[in-house]
Amino acid sequence: MKQESLKPTVAYLGPEASFTHIAAQDFFGTGALVPFASIPDCIEAVTEGRVAYAVVPLENALEGSVPLTIDYLFHGSDLFINAELSTPIQQHLMVHQQQANAIESLESIHSHPHALAQCHKYLQYHFRRVPLIQTTSTAAAAKYVSENPNLNIAAIGNKLAADTYGLHIAEESIHDFHFNHTRFVVLSLRKETLTYENSGIPKTTLMVKLPEDDQPGTLHQILSVFSWRKLNLSKIESRPLKTGLGNYFFIIDVAETEAHPMMKGALEELDALLCEVTSFGSYYTYDQRISADK
């Protein structure tokens, strides 16, 4: 555990044995981890001060951003990112022990939308006509399968979920691409940078809204604010502002801390360009090496 002495209360997207649970447990240890049924519930719990931190998935290497997290974090939350956890993901097909010999006649396959998407080719090839049912998490799907022994249904999730809910793994490693990592973020009401051994390169996440009077070259100007200062961008993503078709904001990750003089200069210049900039804080990426039995 990396923050063991603190024993903070930490909300995570549950139930028990979700990927978020594994990531949160690896980082915080077996402190006071509290499962919540959805990403908005986790974000609400930390915003209202019922827990010190929340851990939620932000982005997957295969599927891109998790829309619910983006929506609740970037549209009007008061939260900061304190750390990022990068976790390898392996997906397995699991069924109730009673249905272990009836896999050919599955009636539905349940999982989180990202997990279903990560296994799309496998599912298309092996279970083309089987309905795919979205759940709030992979662990919620596994739990549902365990509670319905008479239904010939499957869940997609991790090994810990199969163990926790007593399911039979019918097929291992069904994700379509080998490099399947997810970024989870640790959120709190405090602008705080959680550090740990080998913290690595810091990162700052900015939300940038362009000036309202649309001018040619604005995005180019914004990027040059970072480029001439040699501030490396590790991500830029445009997301709908939700104010009308064609209106976007940008999520920009910069490989530097907010306190760095060059970053201060960059933020001032963005201000002068009439951009609205919100910083979600500076943090480090914790690379998790979850063992294969999870």
Ligand SMILES: O=C(O)C(=O)Cc1ccccc1
């Ligand atoms: O559903 C889960 O178990 C989660 O924690 C969210 C998720 C879903 C798919 C890949 C990584 C994380």
